[in-house]
Amino acid sequence: xxxxxxxxxxxxxxxxxxxxxxxxxxxxxxxxxxxxxxxxxxxxxxxxxxxxxxxxxxxxxxxxxxxxxxxxxxxxxxxxxxxxxxxxxxxxxxxxxxxxxxxxxxxxxxxxxxxxxxxxxxxxxxxxxxxxxxxxxxxxxxxxxxxxxxxxxxxxxxxxxxxxxxxxxxxxxxxxxxxxxxxxxxxxxxxxxxxxxxxxxxxxxxxxxxxxxxxxxxxxxxxxxxxxxxxxxxxxxxxxxxxxxxxxxxxxxxxxxxxxxxxxxxxxxxxxxxxxxxxxxxxxxxxxxxxxxxxxxxxxxxxxxxxxxxxxxxxxxxxxxxxxxxxxxxxxxxxxxxxxxxxxxxxxxxxxxxxxxxxxxxxxxxxxxxxxxxxxxxxxxxxxxxxxxxxxxxxxxxxxxxxxxxxxxxxxxxxxxxxxxxxxxxxxxxxxxxxxxxxxxxxxxxxxxxxxxxxxxxxxxxxxxxxxxxxxxxxxxxxxxxxxxxxxxxxxxxx
Amino acid sequence: xxxxxxxxxxxxxxxxxxxxxxxxxxxxxxxxxxxxxxxxxxxxxxxxxxxxxxxxxxxxxxxxxxxxxxxxxxxxxxxxxxxxxxxxxxxxxxxxxxxxxxxxxxxxxxxxxxxxxxxxxxxxxxxxxxxxxxxxxxxxxxxxxxxxxxxxxxxxxxxxxxxxxxxxxxxxxxxxxxxxxxxxxxxxxxxxxxxxxxxxxxxxxxxxxxxxxxxxxxxxxxxxxxxxxxxxxxxxxxxxxxxxxxxxxxxxxxxxxxxxxxxxxxxxxxxxxxxxxxxxxxxxxxxxxxxxxxxxxxxxxxxxxxxxxxxxxx
Numbered sequence: 001x002x003x004x005x006x007x008x009x010x011x012x013x014x015x016x017x018x019x020x021x022x023x024x025x026x027x028x029x030x031x032x033x034x035x036x037x038x039x040x041x042x043x044x045x046x047x048x049x050x051x052x053x054x055x056x057x058x059x060x061x062x063x064x065x066x067x068x069x070x071x072x073x074x075x076x077x078x079x080x081x082x083x084x085x086x087x088x089x090x091x092x093x094x095x096x097x098x099x100x101x102x103x104x105x106x107x108x109x110x111x112x113x114x115x116x117x118x119x120x121x122x123x124x125x126x127x128x129x130x131x132x133x134x135x136x137x138x139x140x141x142x143x144x145x146x147x148x149x150x151x152x153x154x155x156x157x158x159x160x161x162x163x164x165x166x167x168x169x170x171x172x173x174x175x176x177x178x179x180x181x182x183x184x185x186x187x188x189x190x191x192x193x194x195x196x197x198x199x200x201x202x203x204x205x206x207x208x209x210x211x212x213x214x215x216x217x218x219x220x221x222x223x224x225x226x227x228x229x230x231x232x233x234x235x236x237x238x239x240x241x242x243x244x245x246x247x248x249x250x251x252x253x254x255x256x257x258x259x260x261x262x263x264x265x266x267x268x269x270x271x272x273x274x275x276x277x278x279x280x281x282x283x284x285x286x287x288x289x290x291x292x293x294x295x296x297x298x299x300x301x302x303x304x305x306x307x308x309x310x311x312x313x314x315x316x317x318x319x320x321x322x323x324x325x326x327x328x329x330x331x332x333x334x335x336x337x338x339x340x341x342x343x344x345x346x347x348x349x350x351x352x353x354x355x356x357x358x359x360x361x362x363x364x365x366x367x368x369x370x371x372x373x374x375x376x377x378x379x380x381x382x383x384x385x386x387x388x389x390x391x392x393x394x395x396x397x398x399x400x401x402x403x404x405x406x407x408x409x410x411x412x413x414x415x416x417x418x419x420x421x422x423x424x425x426x427x428x429x430x431x432x433x434x435x436x437x438x439x440x441x442x443x444x445x446x447x448x449x450x451x452x453x454x455x456x457x458x459x460x461x462x463x464x465x466x467x468x469x470x471x472x473x474x475x476x477x478x479x480x481x482x483x484x485x486x487x488x489x490x491x492x493x494x495x
Numbered sequence: 496x497x498x499x500x501x502x503x504x505x506x507x508x509x510x511x512x513x514x515x516x517x518x519x520x521x522x523x524x525x526x527x528x529x530x531x532x533x534x535x536x537x538x539x540x541x542x543x544x545x546x547x548x549x550x551x552x553x554x555x556x557x558x559x560x561x562x563x564x565x566x567x568x569x570x571x572x573x574x575x576x577x578x579x580x581x582x583x584x585x586x587x588x589x590x591x592x593x594x595x596x597x598x599x600x601x602x603x604x605x606x607x608x609x610x611x612x613x614x615x616x617x618x619x620x621x622x623x624x625x626x627x628x629x630x631x632x633x634x635x636x637x638x639x640x641x642x643x644x645x646x647x648x649x650x651x652x653x654x655x656x657x658x659x660x661x662x663x664x665x666x667x668x669x670x671x672x673x674x675x676x677x678x679x680x681x682x683x684x685x686x687x688x689x690x691x692x693x694x695x696x697x698x699x700x701x702x703x704x705x706x707x708x709x710x711x712x713x714x715x716x717x718x719x720x721x722x723x724x725x726x727x728x729x730x731x732x733x734x735x736x737x738x739x740x741x742x743x744x745x746x747x748x749x750x751x752x753x754x755x756x757x758x759x760x761x762x763x764x765x766x767x768x769x770x771x772x773x774x775x776x777x778x779x780x781x782x783x784x785x786x787x788x789x790x791x792x793x794x795x796x797x798x799x800x801x802x803x804x805x806x807x808x809x
Contacts (some may be wrong), residue, residue, distance in 0.1 A: 303688065325693040334691065342691045345684035347751050356681055357692040358676045367673045411692070 005064075006031040006164060006195045008051075011092060012061030015049055016298060019401065021047040021429060022058070025221040029164070036185060036206045036227070039216035040239055040456065045199050045329035048216070050168055053085040054078035066163060080244055084157030085166040090149050094142035099124035101141050102156045127159050130260040132188045158194065164355055165189075166197045171205060172291065177267025183209050201289050203235050203495060215239055233488070238485040250463065250482075251442035256280025259450055260332075260419050262301070265310030270296035271474040274310070278419065280407075283441065283451040285465030287458065288494050293474035294454045295337050298423045301452075302334040303327040314418075328357060332420035335408050335425055343408040345395030351378045352387050353396045354410045381410040386436060408441055422453045426460065435467075438464060458487045470494050499704035504642035505796070508743050517771040524774060530580050531653065538655035539718055539758060543733055544740035545666050548758045549703045551741050552670075553683040553751025555610035557597065557704065559617035560711045560737060565625045566593045567715030571641075572634040572725035581641035589712045595621060598709015600701035610704075618734070629727040637723060640709035645721025655717050662710065679703060684751025732739060740765055741788050757782045764789070 007029040014022040020478040022044045029035045037045050037286045050056040052063075054075040063070050065081055072078050078085075092101050099120050100107065122172065122399040124137035133151050141149060150170055167186075171179040186196060186209060198210060206213060206227055213230065215222040215238040222238055223399055271293035279283050286294050299305050301312065303321040312319045315329060324334070336342035344353050355362065355374050362370040364379075378392050387406045389399055396407055406427070412420060425441070426434045441464065445451055455461045461468055468485050469480040470493040478493040518525045543560050550557045571588035575581060596619065602613045647654045670676035681689040682696050690696050714733075719725045744761030746753025765786065772782045 302691075322692075322694070324691055325695060328693040341685065342687050345681050345688050345751065347684045348680065352677065352681075356677070356689070357696070359677060361772055363674060367675055369672055369674055369677065371672070415693075 004030055006066060006495055008064040010062050013059050014056060015059055019025040020219050023219045029197060032190060032193050032195055033211040034190055034198055034209055036198045036210035036213040038213055038239060043216040046215055049190045051167060051169060052083055082161055084162035086150055087168050090153055092141045092149055092152060095140060097138050097140055098135055098152055099137035103154055126156055127277040131155055145175050147182055164195045171202060201421060203232060210429050228321060236488050236491050253281040253445050255282050259315060261313040263311045263495050265298055265307050266440045267300050267307050276469060278450045278452060280448050280450060281445045283445055283453055283464050284465045285461040285468040286471055287461045287468055287490050288471035292471040294471050295423055298334060298421050298454055301421060302332060309495060328415055332418035333412040333415050334421045335412055337423035339404055339408050340419055344404060348396060349393045349394035350396050350407055353407055354378045354381055357411055358414050381414055385410050402429040405429050419450045422451060424455055458490060506757055510760050513767055519772040526651045533766045533770045536652045537762045538659040539714055540736045540740060541659045541711050541762040542662050542759045543737040545662055545740050545743020545755050546707040547737040548746055548753060548755050549679060550707050551746050551748060551776050552679050552750055552753055553700055553703050555724050556602050557614045557707050559614040559621055559736045560619035561730035561733035562590055562618045563595050563708060563711035564715040564718060564733055565727060566718035567712040568725040568729055569629050569634060570729060571716055572637060572719050575638050575641060576634050576636040585716055589709055591707050594710040595700060597705040600704030604697035604700050626728045632644045632725055634725045641720055647719055649767050657707050660682045663755060664758055670755060680751055741789060
């Protein structure tokens with residue numbers, strides 16, 4: 001029985017600063033199968049993969065690989081065990097040849113110490129013919145397409161004796177044709193006894209490539225099934241299948257007139273012809289997969305990047321936004337996706353972070369800061385938003401994720417915005433802080449503000465929004481009214 | 496996390512210990528004339544190091560300050576040799592310094608190049624301009640009024656020390672209590688977040704490099720006046736002394752953390768070491784070794800404290 005499984009993980013948990021990324025999950029992969037791991041963003045897939053590839057250490061749990069119990073110490077250790085990961089960002093040396101990339105670190109040498117180029121080429125050709133790959137070993141990697149680069153990575157892993165290959169979103173940047181070729185090779189390798197863990201958002205692929213699937217949700221194991229026994233509908237339901245809880249109290253707000261209007265906004269390769277309007281008191285949700293162009297849209301609206309075409313209007317007046325300061329002056333504020341890199345200066349205190357965008361409010365002669373006024377304003381905001389910090393002098397980097405995010409909110413609220421753009425406002429935030437952030441958003445629209453909310457969490461989008469736009473591949477593909485949206489419908493358009 | 500006592504005052508403690516040791520080794524060390532001498536000696540490096548603190552706080556570096564000192568010194572001396580008054584020469588010198596710094600800042604921000612590269616270019620180019628202007632020969636013929644800047648006293652305090660004190664006080668208050676200062680820390684602490692916060696990062700950077708240039712000009716004037724001539728090879732290596740003082744003073748090379756008060760102590764430590772080793776008749780060759788060891792030691796400490804802090808915040 002045990003020999004059936006190449007990999008068995010049991011009771012695996014992992015916390016990041018208090019937030020449970022993985023909660024007592026199990027995961028079993030049979031020898032020689034393609035096993036798909038699916039789930040929403042934040043379900044814990046990438047954490048599991050990082051544990052398997054030795055980047056993170058699990059807090060509790062056991063891993064049994066190839067018949068023996070192991071504790072994976074480092075990525076090198078994972079490699080030695082025979083676990084290889086092909087990441088979305090490839091780890092290749094673009095300027096070196098294909099064969100050099102495959103044998104880097106262990107190039108065959110002649111007695112004199114010089115690289116044996118002839119043998120290198122022959123070894124690579126031998127490997128490729130075994131794997132059914134048709135790439136010239138002497139071409140440089142930079143001249144290859146993405147799919148071929150992935151093949152080179154797989155070949156490298158297998159040449160090092162990998163038994164288990166983890167593919168993380170391998171087709172996200174492949175064309176249909178390239179993806180088909182990749183599938184063929186995976187199928188061929190499977191026949192040779194190689195086992196795959198396959199992570200993807202593209203559910204339709206699974207019916208073509210996977211043998212079994214495992215679903216994770218909110219860091220928990222949900223189910224493992226044979227793909228043959230599943231329908232597409234069932235997969236979606238398994239992924240999102242929770243009830244909408246009272247976590248997302250929808251504040252009833254009388255919607256006012258449209259305030260902000262975006263007309264045919266495009267930016268090269270990021271998004272195109274995006275048009276929508278937002279009314280006073282409205283929360284407009286934007287749903288979509290990672291890479292659909294949502295964050296890029298938010299950055300552009302906020303003036304971090306410039307659009308290639310299109311206009312933004314406020315009360316029928318066209319705005320010129322060339323930098324974030326222009327946006328802030330027009331009453332547009334952004335709670336960015338990545339609070340540690342874009343939202344906060346971690347080395348600075350809570351007070352200095354909160355007052356950073358509104359320093360001009362405290363200006364005295366010669367540009368001196370009115371310290372009393374600053375401190376009073378900040379203390380006020382800290383109390384109002386219930387930010388838990390020993391003092392406002394505390395470095396922001398030492399707060400918990402939820403409180404850091406509240407600091408970002410405090411900072412944006414103090415600029416008194418009319419439009420608040422939220423990019424994943426509750427990512428990496430525990431449940432309690434999440435509810436409080438939702439309450440803050442509700443209060444904001446009650447006072448007549450407008451919100452554009454990007455979130456990968458469907459329950460959040462559906463619970464909070466008045467209307468929902470679905471983005472896919474840089475375009476708005478569907479608009480739902482609050483009443484007509486279901487998770488299944490949204491996912492159908494997003495995928 | 497609160498900084499531990501040693502993290503906060505470590506450099507000051509090292510400085511006081513150093514003074515204590517030297518006062519035992521050499522009876523002359525603690526005498527008033529010697530101490531005034533030390534402070535006067537560090538005033539040149541001190542002014543530059545204060546400007547360098549601003550630059551490093553933004554996460555940048557300015558390698559061209561030594562050449563800027565030489566060029567402004569030469570021009571200031573040249574103007575006087577051609578019969579212009581000291582006042583005009585000083586004004587031109589200050590403006591020229593600010594102009595050179597401004598060019599650095601504009602190329603860094605508009606051209607999007609690393610400060611290291613841009614100021615390395617300026618280091619070479621400004622030195623070349625100095626040699627062209629002077630024809631490679633020192634310029635004498637300075638006016639009497641001008642000599643007062645470097646050699647004069649106010650009471651018993653040398654003028655360069657007074658200039659250093661003024662620069663220190665102004666920069667300290669500006670960094671600590673003004674919007675400009677706050678934004679300089681933010682730009683260095685997290686450039687991306689500062690842009691997202693609506694800070695005009697490019698403007699701040701240009702201002703900082705301009706101030707650096709202005710202070711280089713000021714240094715050029717003080718140095719030229721003190722030496723009584725403008726030497727085209729003056730200021731070689733000044734940038735390294737300034738950076739050394741900043742680093743010893745606890746300002747992070749990664750930007751966003753540090754203070755000019757620390758830099759002053761850094762400059763004092765270098766000055767005291769030089770002075771002490773001179774009093775003890777240690778050859779200047781050895782002095783360089785000691786200085787080098789101290790720089791690396793200081794950065795090691797900085798790094799260690801940072802890693803410890805990171806571990807706690809994770």
